[in-house]
């Protein structure tokens with residue numbers, strides 16, 4: 001079998017076209033969706049993300065403000081920025097890039113972002129809604145992955161989904177979303193025993209580990225759908241995923257490439273949520289019932 005590649009670049013472009021239309025409608029009502037991105041220090045995956053976000057926002061007509069802060073900034077200084085944009089009615093979305101430097105308690109920052117502006121969907125209130133199958137804001141990376149399943153008619157019902165990685169930004173919310181869509185979900189991590197035995201049972205395998213080309217052909221059941229979330233540099237400095245793409249393409253039915261797979265979808269979902277939040281604001285002004 002040769003895997004069919006799930007083209008995230010193309011799907012993200014389709015989504016952008018729809019968003020552009022929605023932004024135009026908002027602008028006619030006098031509202032320009034605005035996203036504030038706060039980057040502390042110089043994490044390399046975050047750099048790529050910030051650059052690509054900016055480009056996408058420009059194409060759609062979303063206003064972005066990038067705030068770049070030094071590695072040494074204190075927690076209170078960073079909290080003051082969050083507070084400022086929480087209170088600024090022209091801002092619809094706030095995103096603080098992770099990871100944050102060691103002197104800052106990331107949890108404290110995440111908790112400080114107003115849930116209604118939490119475009120990452122990382123606030124405990126939003127995570128709680130998601131786990132209760134009543135989502136208000138959705139973490140962008142797993143939400144983007146769900147769009148592949150929709151687009152390519154990959155049903156999750158009754159399927160065994162195995163997720164490698166349990167981070168708050170990918171693994172855990174991915175598990176909730178797949179569970180909400182009737183998959184049977186196994187979450188694995190660095191303490192999991194006999195990992196390969198589990199991954200080989202997966203109808204749908206999500207690799208969100210942060211280890212270059214970790215998942216090999218022998219870890220994958222023939223015909224499985226394999227989603228590669230990883231963004232790593234290999235020893236030659238090349239961008240590679242968590243999946244050995246060349247090997248795994250020989251056994252998987254579907255596979256997301258890196259680059260051009262999950263990454264562009266993460267950005268498309270960030271844009272989508274920014275627009276959605278801006279639309280909610282307009283609904284509230286019009287006196288209609290808000291959906292959250």
Ligand SMILES: NC(=O)C1=CN([C@@H]2O[C@H](COP(=O)(O)OP(=O)(O)OC[C@H]3O[C@@H](n4cnc5c(N)ncnc54)[C@H](OP(=O)(O)O)[C@@H]3O)[C@@H](O)[C@H]2O)C=CC1
Nearest residue numbers: 045165166167170189190208209210229230231262263266
């Ligand atoms: N394309 C995109 O849009 C995005 C890509 N990424 C990329 O995805 C990858 C994962 O990111 P993120 O979730 O933030 O990473 P984290 O480092 O926060 O989490 C990694 C997870 O993988 C687990 N893990 C690490 N090594 C192993 C191993 N050998 N066997 C089994 N499990 C292991 C860890 O286990 P434990 O909990 O026990 O430590 C942890 O749960 C990175 O490459 C990142 O750059 C991230 C976000 C978005």
Ligand SMILES: Nc1nc(=O)c2c([nH]1)NC[C@@H]1CN(c3ccc(C(=O)N[C@@H](CCC(=O)O)C(=O)O)cc3)C=[N+]21
Nearest residue numbers: 045046048049052096097098120259260261263264266
């Ligand atoms: N609060 C927060 N939320 C995040 O969602 C978040 C974060 N912090 N910190 C960093 C990680 C990483 N991440 C990426 C998203 C898209 C690409 C992306 O655009 N990838 C392109 C890269 C192509 C290229 O330009 O080389 C692709 O895969 O095709 C990369 C990385 C989001 N993250």
Ligand SMILES: [Mg+2]
Nearest residue numbers: 258261262263
């Ligand atoms: Mg990708």
